[in-house]
Amino acid sequence: MKSITLLFVYCVLSQHINPLSAGVYVPSLAAAAPLVLPAPPPTYFDDACVPAALQAVAPLLPTLAPALATTISTSIAAALPPLLESALPLVLTSVLTAAGPLLEAAAPCCNCICIQYSLMMSLKPRNVDFQETWANLKETVAGVVGLRSVERSVWNTRFSDVYALCVAQPEPLADKLYDETRNFLEEHVSGLLQRVKSNTSLESTDYTDGLLSRYVSAWREYSQGVAYLNSLYSYLNLQHVKRQKVSDAEIIYGSAATVSCAEHDARQLEVRNFRVRSPLALYQQLVLEPYLSAAASHHARFAAALLQQGDISHYMKHVLEGLEKEISLGHRFLHLSSLEAVRGCYERAAVAAHLPALHADIERLLREACEDHPHAEQRRNDLRRMYTLLKPLSGQGALKPLIEAAHAQAAREGHALLDAKHNKDEAHTHFVNAMLSLHGKYSKLFAEVFGGAQAFVGALDKACSAVVNSRGANESSRAPELLARYCDCLLRKRSSAGSDTDTDDKLAAAIVVFKYVDDKDVFQKYYARALARRLIHQLSASMEQEEAMINRLKAACGYEFTNKLHRMFTDVAVSADLNAKFQQHLRDNNLSTNTGFFIQVLQAGAWPLGGAMAPLAPPLQLERPARLFEQFYRASFSGRRLAWLHHLCTGELRTRYTPRVYHLAATTPQCALLLCFETVDSAPAKELRDTLQLNNETWGRHLKPLIEAGLLTAEGDVEGEGEGQCEGTLTLNLNFSCKRTKVRLTCANAPNQQGGSGGGSGSGSVNEGNECVHCDDDRKMYLQAAIVRIMKQRKVLRHTELIQEVVSQARSSFAPSVAMIKKCIEALIDKQYLERAVGTLDTYSYLA
């Protein structure tokens, strides 16, 4: 059989096989089999070449195995029918197992050879005299375990002895062999123990007597010997013991076989558990535990002494050094797995036990680290050490005081920064700059000192948002307004133009602050209003910046938030296009507006312009372009209504009656009023008002700047305040003079305080208070919509969960109060969208 194997190996090697050609030599192998089989055993082969050969073939074996199996079986079937039954599986296993452990070279090959031997001699179960065989075997086993040399032929014979015993008739002696071997090994080991002990007692404290080295050498010898023994007994292992072992499946599900032998199983399980779960139990019990308990008391003394010696910085510094020392000590002398325990032991003694002492100084350290303290740098190092020390104990809340103190410190400084003296007109820049410097400083500090740990970033966020949204009693936070004003100033045309990139950076930084603002909806209102003003009056420094800012807001708050801003922005672009088309239209039709005409057509609903669509009967000069444009617009679009927003229109007039030419920039009603004096030099106020069809309030607002600028002179009551009687007379000041040639009247009382979201509703000037009322209404709508959406999806929901979901939905826009949500729920119950679920107090259900 061996020859077949080797022949095969030879074929393989000599032909540089690829697996596909296996079929070629398989027949030849079969033919050779009968010839080779009776060949004389051992000496025939050069043992040294076997491992090499097998090693070479190893990678091919998986592919070759099937072919090999058939070849071998057919060849054996042809050659030795009587041996077939018992031999075949054995041969196959030997060939195939040889493939696996090939790398270990010698031993498996010996196995292989041995099996061939026994095969040659006799594989048939036969009567074996146990005592005699065991006596021989025992001798060899003793040799093997003792690492003494064992002759190959003897080894081979013993190998077949093991086999013979296992398959002995009338009944297999495997169990007996197993027990005897165990007894032998036990004896052997106790012999070893004597050798290790030699003549010193275990209690001896003399560490240099070589006990450990004796132990190690005995252990090495034994484990190596046993490994060889394992090879010798491989048949027993393979066939007999394996069968007795309980498989995992049997352990879990039980089986008929295992039930009968509960004790045996229990023992096996125990062994298994021992090996799997605590391979180092002995080490832990004998070494680690005493070590740790000794270390603990040492550390405790060390820590206590250290505390006595100096302040907390001193303490932390040395404790950290000690920790490092301890860890490196553990690395050198202890098993790797115990490092955690060593560390934990140290931390318990040096950190956990003195937490109060560590915590006591946190506030002072933080304060000194943040302020311009002479020791700021040192304090920062202290804090870094503190964090390093406390971090491993964060599970027990050791970090909590540090986080809280960090939060308090940031908040305290933030409030101080905001309250610092500043120019009232510069409140917005002061606010944003203060917040940015706070955020920048603490982000850097926390990143530096606390490694940017999430908990501290969170604490900073919380502090920032508390500072940003801080409000006095009974007043709403000014943050949204200030921030919107800040953005407005940056985006406006300025005389001292900062560089574009500078502005971009500042705007990007404003977003940082914006993220902390709770009342984002209020911000949106302010921002939208400022944007409308910029766009309508063409005050924007750059449209790219405007768009970039809207996109930033969108990125922070989503599409919904910037929808209207986008639409406003689009309108401006569309208007530019429209103007070009209109001019083309005029040229095509030989028409003229007789004046420079530029129009912006805004869509209703997107612009926060209020509904002050003051009626005005425009004078001829204005009516012509307006009419032309209306015709053009109607032809270009269908189904649209156009309304003139005269209070937003501006005209530019030149005086022709004055020695110097003055350029007057004025609102449309003002232009119209001045144009009335084209034919007369003075007229009754009432008459003029009626001609223009202005109502009382707008009349007064537009008239006042004209009088204040000295363009018109008034006699008597011209503004019609009070009862609405305006009996006075207005006269054009023909002697008007002014230092500047450009007179801007729009700004005098531009109705830029117009409030209200969306077209139609809201009029008059809206102040801060109104702003909030408006937001409140919008918020209620938003909350109700959110509640209905949630309930529609969930059908039944508990009160607290509903509140949570609503809050999380609203967060991107504003921070709703629970009271307001409750009110909204009540309102929805009244409107029969919801009802309280029957029989419960705190559950709502949705009414479809």
Added chain:
Amino acid sequence: MSGEDCDTLDRGDNDGQKPDKMFTLKKWNAVAMWSWDVECDTCAICRVQVMDACLRCQGESKKDSYGKQDCVVVWGECNHSFHFCCMSLWVKQNNRCPLCQQEWSIQRMGK
């Protein structure tokens, strides 16, 4: 507001004598607002203002921000108006005006 361009053209056309015109209007920056010419500014189908995109379009336009004009208004012969998107879905089920139950036929479309 930005009438600088006119300055150079007309400078000095006033030479002290009594002008035939007191004022000239050099420039007019007009602002107008458009809205759909509808009787009711809410779409009865989706309950959203017709000036805004309908609910469905609002949901979808999260992808692209511009192009509001896509969601136009449609008027029926009965002069009731809805979002075109809403109405085209509605007529698939019921070819009558949801408000007056008249047979639906389009009078005009917004543009």
